[in-house]
Amino acid sequence: METTRLIIVAVGGQGNLLASKVLGEAALIAGVPVRMSEIHGMAQRGGVVESAIVFGEAESSIISDGEADILLGFEPAETLRAIKRCGKNTQVITNTAPVPPFTVSVGLGTYPDVEEIKKLITAKTAGLVAIDAMALAKEAGSPMSVNIVLLGALVQTGALGFDRKVVEEAVKRRVKPAFLDVNLKAFDLGFTAAANA
Amino acid sequence: MHKLLQDSPGEKIMLLGNEAIARGAVEAGVAFATTYPGTPSSEISLNLFQMSRESDLYFEYSTNEKVALEVAAAAANSGLRTFCMMKHVGLNVAADPLMTLAYVGVTAGMVILSADDPAMFSSQNEQDNRYYAKFGGLPMLEPSSVAEAKEMIKAAFELSESMKQPVLLRTTTRINHSNAFVTFGKISPCMTKGRFIRDPQRCVTVPAVSRGLHVKLLEKLKDAAQLSETSAFNFIQGDGPLGVIANGVSFHYAADAVKDLGLEGRVKILRMGFSNPMPEKLIKDFVAGCERVLVVEEGEPFMEEAVKAFAQEQGITIPIKGKSDDLFTRLFEYDPAMVREKMAAFFNIAYTPKTAVDTSDVPEIPMRPPNLCSGCSHRATFYEIKQAAKELDVICPTDIGCYTLGFLPPLSTGDFVICMGSSVSSACGFSKATDQKVVAFIGDSTFFHSGITGLVNAVFNNHNFTLVILENDITAMTGHQPHPGVDMELFGLSGHGRINIEKLVRALGVGHVSVIKPFKVKKSIDTIKEALAFKGVSVIISQEPCALYAKSLKKLTPRPFVVSEKCVDHRDCITTIACPSFYLDGSNRVAIDPDTCVGCAVCAQICPENAIRPLKK
Numbered sequence: 001m002e003t004t005r006l007i008i009v010a011v012g013g014q015g016n017l018l019a020s021k022v023l024g025e026a027a028l029i030a031g032v033p034v035r036m037s038e039i040h041g042m043a044q045r046g047g048v049v050e051s052a053i054v055f056g057e058a059e060s061s062i063i064s065d066g067e068a069d070i071l072l073g074f075e076p077a078e079t080l081r082a083i084k085r086c087g088k089n090t091q092v093i094t095n096t097a098p099v100p101p102f103t104v105s106v107g108l109g110t111y112p113d114v115e116e117i118k119k120l121i122t123a124k125t126a127g128l129v130a131i132d133a134m135a136l137a138k139e140a141g142s143p144m145s146v147n148i149v150l151l152g153a154l155v156q157t158g159a160l161g162f163d164r165k166v167v168e169e170a171v172k173r174r175v176k177p178a179f180l181d182v183n184l185k186a187f188d189l190g191f192t193a194a195a196n197a
Numbered sequence: 198m199h200k201l202l203q204d205s206p207g208e209k210i211m212l213l214g215n216e217a218i219a220r221g222a223v224e225a226g227v228a229f230a231t232t233y234p235g236t237p238s239s240e241i242s243l244n245l246f247q248m249s250r251e252s253d254l255y256f257e258y259s260t261n262e263k264v265a266l267e268v269a270a271a272a273a274n275s276g277l278r279t280f281c282m283m284k285h286v287g288l289n290v291a292a293d294p295l296m297t298l299a300y301v302g303v304t305a306g307m308v309i310l311s312a313d314d315p316a317m318f319s320s321q322n323e324q325d326n327r328y329y330a331k332f333g334g335l336p337m338l339e340p341s342s343v344a345e346a347k348e349m350i351k352a353a354f355e356l357s358e359s360m361k362q363p364v365l366l367r368t369t370t371r372i373n374h375s376n377a378f379v380t381f382g383k384i385s386p387c388m389t390k391g392r393f394i395r396d397p398q399r400c401v402t403v404p405a406v407s408r409g410l411h412v413k414l415l416e417k418l419k420d421a422a423q424l425s426e427t428s429a430f431n432f433i434q435g436d437g438p439l440g441v442i443a444n445g446v447s448f449h450y451a452a453d454a455v456k457d458l459g460l461e462g463r464v465k466i467l468r469m470g471f472s473n474p475m476p477e478k479l480i481k482d483f484v485a486g487c488e489r490v491l492v493v494e495e496g497e498p499f500m501e502e503a504v505k506a507f508a509q510e511q512g513i514t515i516p517i518k519g520k521s522d523d524l525f526t527r528l529f530e531y532d533p534a535m536v537r538e539k540m541a542a543f544f545n546i547a548y549t550p551k552t553a554v555d556t557s558d559v560p561e562i563p564m565r566p567p568n569l570c571s572g573c574s575h576r577a578t579f580y581e582i583k584q585a586a587k588e589l590d591v592i593c594p595t596d597i598g599c600y601t602l603g604f605l606p607p608l609s610t611g612d613f614v615i616c617m618g619s620s621v622s623s624a625c626g627f628s629k630a631t632d633q634k635v636v637a638f639i640g641d642s643t644f645f646h647s648g649i650t651g652l653v654n655a656v657f658n659n660h661n662f663t664l665v666i667l668e669n670d671i672t673a674m675t676g677h678q679p680h681p682g683v684d685m686e687l688f689g690l691s692g693h694g695r696i697n698i699e700k701l702v703r704a705l706g707v708g709h710v711s712v713i714k715p716f717k718v719k720k721s722i723d724t725i726k727e728a729l730a731f732k733g734v735s736v737i738i739s740q741e742p743c744a745l746y747a748k749s750l751k752k753l754t755p756r757p758f759v760v761s762e763k764c765v766d767h768r769d770c771i772t773t774i775a776c777p778s779f780y781l782d783g784s785n786r787v788a789i790d791p792d793t794c795v796g797c798a799v800c801a802q803i804c805p806e807n808a809i810r811p812l813k814k
Binding site: 011020021024025028033034035036037038039046047048058059060061062063064065066067077078080081083084085086087088090100101102103104105106107109110111112116120124125 | 209211318342343370371374375376377378446449450452453456532533534535550551552553554555556558559560562563564565566567568768771775777779780781785787
């Protein structure tokens, strides 16, 4: 597999680290080398959590600015904030449901317009798949499944080169049995939404 | 069974670097482990703590890193394989025992792990602890990857045992917090008890003994240098007239750069994994076979200076460069593109960097700074101190923990912090050097770590300040580890002591001691005012468990509050305490998120209209 560099950005509590672990497991099943790096020091206190996942033969486990092949954003403003990690050939997948920072929630800052975010990202990169992953997660049965909805969308774009079955198997191995049905449904809803996006 | 205790050699599993290190220690038969938690090392000890409960491993959370290292030094001199781990600045605290333990040595393998934090993801500085190996005269190993970290700690135990010398294992955040596949090896059984054999000519470091020990230390270092020459951790990859010397994660960035720049066959890389003492002959031979040498290392020019000195001895005058204005920086961490660009520049290779997208037209995105949690008692305490002290010109030395975040607006309580424990001792200094009122803040774990000696100093030297001890019954910032004031029954462990902070403070002879329950706002403010008015050392103990931890223990049942129709939009709640549960609803009115509000009721007590009420189910 040619080296593929994926950045995932999320807000603490959105399940970024589990999503990364599922993709790591998928790489193991597919026999693809993988290295992942994460920064999560302040996650519990509402900060941004970023994972870098490098699939393929490269040895580094972090990704430089401009060099992500795929950017997967769990929150639209955070996706835009991470745009410097992208080049013109980067595939971007984002959740469109905002998690406003505290300053915005209390009227001390302005949240960028989501349509404007989508326009900017589309203009600068190879393509954008934007879905309301929160709505789909609720439809699947739990707002906690936003992460797996977005994995479904990621797999549908084909940017990663993993077969759907492989990632679903990885979800089965990594998600607690009690939440498996919800998460498999979430994966399917994300996959379908990306196909229709 | 703990996932790292499975005796299934050959199994391939994805592990965090810190899990891989913990597993490596278990595979090496570690019998005794001590720590004080600190990011990025904390998950190593967390896993060892968990494993110690279902195996023969002895593990303890020690009061601070100096204590941890001294406890470990005794075990390693009683014949037990011993592991002591800490974050980089923790080794400063443990530097005193470290420097002389290097003289004394050990009778069984002892590994001291320093988790450095280039770029300061969660630290107050980015010091390069490789210098401790050089300073103390200790052999040092540095892994480049997660999988190698597991193998290296095993080798470190062997090396330590063969040399009778502690070995420093130095990692960086990008090793500790990376995930990769690791193959399990065999778990070695650990000894359950050792025996100390008296050896005063080695173990009692009076001057006459230590003079002899320093001679021996230098002899051991010569032996270590021989081992470094032939260590499999120092290897040459590739071939060609251009040389690169790299360590740690930089090695992989350099290896990728060679491929990306198409320099295979033109560049050879010397990877330094056994990096103190440096292998003199290996490096001299390597440099002699190069036209130019680029040294790639995050942090200080540790290797670069040694390589230049070796070259000088050989009369080699080729360009050897690392840190300089146009090459590598001593600041922060490196990344693959940076190493590729510098390598291309130094070797005169044409290279066009990939361009990142233009961000000049991206609107400003509101920042997302970390915030104290909903229902965090620190927020209440800071608010009450501000209210009680609003007529005073106050300096607020603070300390290291979640509560450091109190320096952010609107709480804006935190003026000076340099290291663990510094709040108390710097308060001593501020109170003598100025006429300002000094109110210092320290968490309970940090108080035990290194605040007590400062308070003793304050009482002895008759200083004048108020110390607020934020007693939330856990070491919260690093992920809820116990400390000497914690009820260990909560962890299902019996037999532990529990130190009562109030009794301890009173026993020190502090002139004015009071206890507040910070969620009782008015009463707390009145009590704080009394303490602030006291001339001399006063201590306020603010007692309320960490909300996040209490929730995880199911000891806290959230009872959310709601903003009623009585609200007239003063917004005092938002502008003075800024709890993350507040938001403005569709009609721009203050609301409370019932999913995150735990019901501390602090906002309800400060609302001038009494408009915030418990949510009726």
